[in-house]
Amino acid sequence: MTDIHDVVVVGAGPAGLALAYDLRDLDLDIQVLEAGTDIGGRTRSVQLAGAAVNTGAMFIYRGTRAETLAKELRQDTVPFHPATYGVHIDGVTSVAGSTPDVVEKLPLPQASKDALVAFMDGLEREYRENVSDGAITGKAAGLGNETVASRLEGLPGPARSVIEAAVRGGSVGDAAQLSAKYALRYLASYIAHEWENRLYPVNGMQDLPRALAANVGSRTTITTGLRVHSIRESEDVLEVTAGDGESRRVLLARHVVMAVPAPQVAGICRQLPGWKHEALKDAETPGSTTVTIAANIEGLPEFADWSFVSTVGKKFDCIINPQPGVRAADGIVRFTCYGNSAGFIPGIEGDEQQIQAWVDDFLTVAPELRGRIVGAAAATWEHCFSVLSPKRNDALPALQRSVGNIHFAGDYTSETAGSHGAYDEARRVAQVLRASLAEPWTELPAGHVATEFSNT
Ligand SMILES: Cc1cc2nc3c(=O)[nH]c(=O)nc-3n(C[C@H](O)[C@H](O)[C@H](O)COP(=O)(O)OP(=O)(O)OC[C@H]3O[C@@H](n4cnc5c(N)ncnc54)[C@H](O)[C@@H]3O)c2cc1C
Numbered sequence: 001m002t003d004i005h006d007v008v009v010v011g012a013g014p015a016g017l018a019l020a021y022d023l024r025d026l027d028l029d030i031q032v033l034e035a036g037t038d039i040g041g042r043t044r045s046v047q048l049a050g051a052a053v054n055t056g057a058m059f060i061y062r063g064t065r066a067e068t069l070a071k072e073l074r075q076d077t078v079p080f081h082p083a084t085y086g087v088h089i090d091g092v093t094s095v096a097g098s099t100p101d102v103v104e105k106l107p108l109p110q111a112s113k114d115a116l117v118a119f120m121d122g123l124e125r126e127y128r129e130n131v132s133d134g135a136i137t138g139k140a141a142g143l144g145n146e147t148v149a150s151r152l153e154g155l156p157g158p159a160r161s162v163i164e165a166a167v168r169g170g171s172v173g174d175a176a177q178l179s180a181k182y183a184l185r186y187l188a189s190y191i192a193h194e195w196e197n198r199l200y201p202v203n204g205m206q207d208l209p210r211a212l213a214a215n216v217g218s219r220t221t222i223t224t225g226l227r228v229h230s231i232r233e234s235e236d237v238l239e240v241t242a243g244d245g246e247s248r249r250v251l252l253a254r255h256v257v258m259a260v261p262a263p264q265v266a267g268i269c270r271q272l273p274g275w276k277h278e279a280l281k282d283a284e285t286p287g288s289t290t291v292t293i294a295a296n297i298e299g300l301p302e303f304a305d306w307s308f309v310s311t312v313g314k315k316f317d318c319i320i321n322p323q324p325g326v327r328a329a330d331g332i333v334r335f336t337c338y339g340n341s342a343g344f345i346p347g348i349e350g351d352e353q354q355i356q357a358w359v360d361d362f363l364t365v366a367p368e369l370r371g372r373i374v375g376a377a378a379a380t381w382e383h384c385f386s387v388l389s390p391k392r393n394d395a396l397p398a399l400q401r402s403v404g405n406i407h408f409a410g411d412y413t414s415e416t417a418g419s420h421g422a423y424d425e426a427r428r429v430a431q432v433l434r435a436s437l438a439e440p441w442t443e444l445p446a447g448h449v450a451t452e453f454s455n456t
Contacts, residue, residue, distance in 0.1 A: 005029045006437060008240045008253040010228045010268065013041020014419045015409040016259035017212040017222070018069065018426035023433065024217040031251060032220065033242055035227035039213055042385070043419055045204025048375045049294035052204030053334050055379030056290065057419050058322055059198035059205075063135035064420030065427060066208070067199065073211035076202045081195035081325055082307035087162055088365045089312040095302070099124070099191065112159040119155060119163060120191050127188035134189075134196030143180040145390045151180060166310035168340045169318025171388075179388050190308040200322045205419070231256050231269050233404060255405045255436070257429055259422070261285050261383035262399075262412035272403055279398035282391045283412040287344025288384035291316070291337045291358040294375040298331035300368055306335070315342055315361045332374060337362055344382045354378070386412035386421075400428070407432060 007023070009016040012034035020030050038044070042056040059080060060066045070077055086095030087102055094105035099120040103113050130140040148167050152160050171186035189197045201207055213222055228242045240251045258265050262283035266272060272280075297303040307324035311317060316337035323333075337358060348354045355378050363370050386392065392399075392412070399413045409429040414421025 002252060003029070004237055004252045004254060005031045006253070007031070007255045007257060007433060008033065008228075008238070008251055009257045009259055010231075010240075011035075011041065011259035011410075012039040012209070012213070012222055012224065013259060013410075013422065014043060014066075014209055014212075015411070015422035015426045016041075016257070017209045017216070018065075018423045019257055019259065019409060019430055019433075020216040020220045020222070021069075021212040022427050022430035024215065024220070026217065026434065026437065027219060028217060028437065030217065030220040031253070032216075032222040033226045033228050033240075033251075034222065034224045037224055039222060039224065040206040040209040042381060043205040043209055044379065045206040046377050046379075048292055048334060048377050049332050050330065051332075051334065052202070052207075053292045053294075053377065054205045054322070054336070055292065055377065056381060056384075057205045058200070058320065058336065060201055060208070061134075061198060061416075061418065061420050062196055063133065064416070064418075065423035066418075066420040069212070069423055070199070070201065070208055073208065073215065075208055075211065077199035078202060078323065078326075079195050080198035080200050080307070080322060082190045082193055083325060084305050085190045085307055086309040087166070087312075088309055088314070089158070089162060091364070093309065093365050095306055095309060097193075106162075108158045108162075109156070112156045115155050115159040116162060119151075119159065123183070123188040124191045127192045127194070131189075131192075131194070131197075134194055134198075144393045146180040147390060148180055148183045151183075161312050162310065165312045165317045165341075169310050169316070169320075169338050170308065179390050179393060208419075228268055231406065232271060233406075238405060253405075255407060255433055257407045257409055257433075259409050259426070261410065262386055263383050265408070269403070269406060275398055276401070276403055279395040280412075282389075282395035283386045283399055284389065284392070285383040285386045285412060286340065287380070287382050289316075289339040289342045289345045289348060289378065289380040291339070291348075291355060291362075291376060291378045292334055293337065293359055293362050293373060294332050294334045295366075295369045296331050296372045296374055297333050297369070301327065303366065303369065304328075304333055306333075309365065311365055314365065315339055315358050317341055319362065319365065335362070335366075340384065345380045346382075348378045348380050351378075386410075386417040388417050400425070402432065405436075 006028040007030045009032040012032050044055045045052045090107045096102045226242045230241045238253045238256045306321045309319045316339040407429045409425040411417040411421040413425045
């Protein structure tokens with residue numbers, strides 16, 4: 001006979017770790033299994049030119065569960081204040097503090113310039129109507145069922161390509177899929193110079209999952225390097241088969257929480273009902289690649305003020321400087337190039353040639369920084385984050401619904417994708433478990449023996 005764990009959590013990203021943290025006051029036996037060599041999932045941070053840089057998630061959004069947790073766990077954060085924003089198109093980079101000034105310098109026909117100014121002014125107006133203290137209000141609910149693309153109809157081609165690149169860069173989604181509601185949060189906030197919207201964690205986004213992991217209950221174990229291959233229900237317990245590449249083992253659990261990207265769920269839980277499969281398909285989660293470039297900007301202070309530069313026709317869709325306005329003592333600024341159009345590029349992380357190609361592209365946007373690059377790091381994500389589309393909006397109740405004692409948490413089960421969504425969903429599932437585990441548990445029927453077998 002073997003132990004039956006109260007909960008097995010698949011994935012030690014924000015959702016999986018927050019779940020264990022949220023249940024820390026109960027004396028539960030929780031096993032968090034992580035396939036990778038480190039915890040934190042898509043919030044990974046690395047050191048680049050002497051400071052932490054985020055290779056995936058960049059900001060903690062104000063007014064969300066991520067901010068609450070960051071405060072609770074005493075994370076160091078600074079507000080992100082986008083005083084300027086910019087556009088690069090056809091060899092010209094224009095960065096300024098207002099839409100007319102940004103658009104004026106762009107090599108576009110006058111009709112496109114006028115359309116761009118009108119569109120961006122409209123977006124800023126809508127932002128002010130629907131956002132309060134940096135958070136989207138209930139007034140924006142209707143925008144959840146409208147795509148950004150529907151807003152772009154009738155725009156002249158060149159103006160449209162600028163907005164499409166900005167939407168992709170700012171929200172890691174496509175205008176055709178993305179709901180207008182989230183364009184507000186992810187794009188219009190830059191135009192509105194919103195500084196109540198995002199916080200930058202100075203020690204990196206991964207610091208928060210690390211802090212969660214350090215504060216779980218005494219009977220919680222987090223194991224890295226153990227991939228879950230399958231889950232099946234057998235006589236009221238769940239059998240979780242996991243392996244470390246050399247051997248496999250079966251763990252028994254009363255509950256399982258899936259805390260992995262939506263496209264990975266069905267491959268692990270093969271017995272899900274049709275409605276769950278359909279819902280998971282509606283949570284599209286495309287790939288993305290980021291390259292962070294550290295540059296010495298001594299004598300070029302204007303680069304410190306860059307916040308968000310949308311780029312047309314590059315390997316990436318935008319460049320973000322997460323600490324605009326900061327004049328670092330060492331003169332180094334770290335710019336992250338977000339490539340949603342580029343998608344998932346396996347192997348780029350260790351491929352110097354490919355990284356150099358991104359750096360070269362970056363230098364066509366910021367030619368003044370040639371000869372000043374002091375480091376670059378790439379990361380690629382097969383499933384970047386769940387696109388906030390009207391389709392996914394409709395699928396939300398089915399995404400959240402448990403299947404027996406298998407529960408689903410992660411950014412794809414949240415109304416808002418991003419780590420805050422994952423943290424929210426961890427809390428929702430923790431409440432479900434809290435209620436369920438309070439009920440008496442009948443002992444395991446005879447015959448359940450944990451298996452350990454090698455070379456599979
Ligand atoms: C480029 C990019 C930019 C982003 N920007 C932001 C941002 O600014 N702010 C923000 O809040 N969020 C942002 N996000 C999203 C944020 O990173 C995710 O929403 C969040 O990480 C989701 O957490 P999760 O726990 O659901 O999934 P993940 O972070 O993906 O964690 C899942 C974990 O499960 C593990 N796993 C997968 N399969 C298995 C298996 N079979 N067995 C065991 N373990 C497994 C994975 O290795 C991973 O560690 C961004 C993401 C990317 C990629």
